[in-house]
Amino acid sequence: EIVMTQSPATLSVSPGERATLSCRASQSVSSNLAWYQQKPGQAPRLLIYGASTRATGIPARFSGSGSGTEFTLTISSLQSEDFAVYYCQQYNNLYTFGQGTKLEIK
Amino acid sequence: EVQLVESGGGLVKPGGSLRLSCAASGFTFSSYSMNWVRQAPGKGLEWVSSISSSSSYIYYADSVKGRFTISRDNAKNSLYLQMNSLRAEDTAVYYCARANGGYTVGYFDYWGQGTLVTVSS
Numbered sequence: 328e329i330v331m332t333q334s335p336a337t338l339s340v341s342p343g344e345r346a347t348l349s350c351r352a353s354q355s356v357s358s359n360l361a362w363y364q365q366k367p368g369q370a371p372r373l374l375i376y377g378a379s380t381r382a383t384g385i386p387a388r389f390s391g392s393g394s395g396t397e398f399t400l401t402i403s404s405l406q407s408e409d410f411a412v413y414y415c416q417q418y419n420n421l422y423t424f425g426q427g428t429k430l431e432i433k
Numbered sequence: 434e435v436q437l438v439e440s441g442g443g444l445v446k447p448g449g450s451l452r453l454s455c456a457a458s459g460f461t462f463s464s465y466s467m468n469w470v471r472q473a474p475g476k477g478l479e480w481v482s483s484i485s486s487s488s489s490y491i492y493y494a495d496s497v498k499g500r501f502t503i504s505r506d507n508a509k510n511s512l513y514l515q516m517n518s519l520r521a522e523d524t525a526v527y528y529c530a531r532a533n534g535g536y537t538v539g540y541f542d543y544w545g546q547g548t549l550v551t552v553s554s
Binding site: 418 | 468477483547
């Protein structure tokens with residue numbers, strides 16, 4: 328089983344600043360990596376797939392990078408609606424989610 | 434508009450059974466792999482099971498293998514999860530999700546709103 332490890336567990340950032348979230352895979356997942364955003368009481372929403380492709384309707388301030396075992400989600404200028412929990416997921420070998428990073432207002 | 438609507442959740446005793454359903458609309462259901470993902474209260478996401486478009490490929494997480502059965506009815510645009518021998522640790526919100534980008538695996542581009550399963554005596 329591929330283990331996905333996200334860091335940090337909690338990230339405190341001020342609105343307007345940049346946020347950088349990390350995700351590491353225990354073995355290579357190529358570019359088969361997705362990022363999801365989840366707000367309280369809501370289903371997850373797809374942000375990024377293929378490690379770097381934004382899903383339909385996702386603002387350009389969200390960007391993904393990486394391949395193999397190291398991945399990054401960057402939110403360039405945080406808006407109030409971006410404070411949420413973010414999960415990475417590998418879909419190279421079935422599916423595994425990371426444990427999540429909670430992005431909170433500083 | 435793509436819609437996934439889960440139903441069938443509720444309170445069940447340990448050792449009991451429950452069948453979840455997911456009604457799909459707004460897309461060609463028979464062309465996509467479908468999945469169940471769960472989230473225990475206050476916890477992260479856990480993939481549970483996957484079924485390919487024609488039911489040829491079925492996969493389960495180790496935590497549910499032998500107890501849960503995924504199935505689909507393409508004529509009814511519906512996905513199911515039969516859950517037997519339920520345990521307290523199966524308590525969670527269960528989401529159905531569409532997989533895109535591959536025949537057997539892919540990223541989850543649409544999710545339902547979830548249905549809560551509570552296993553307690």
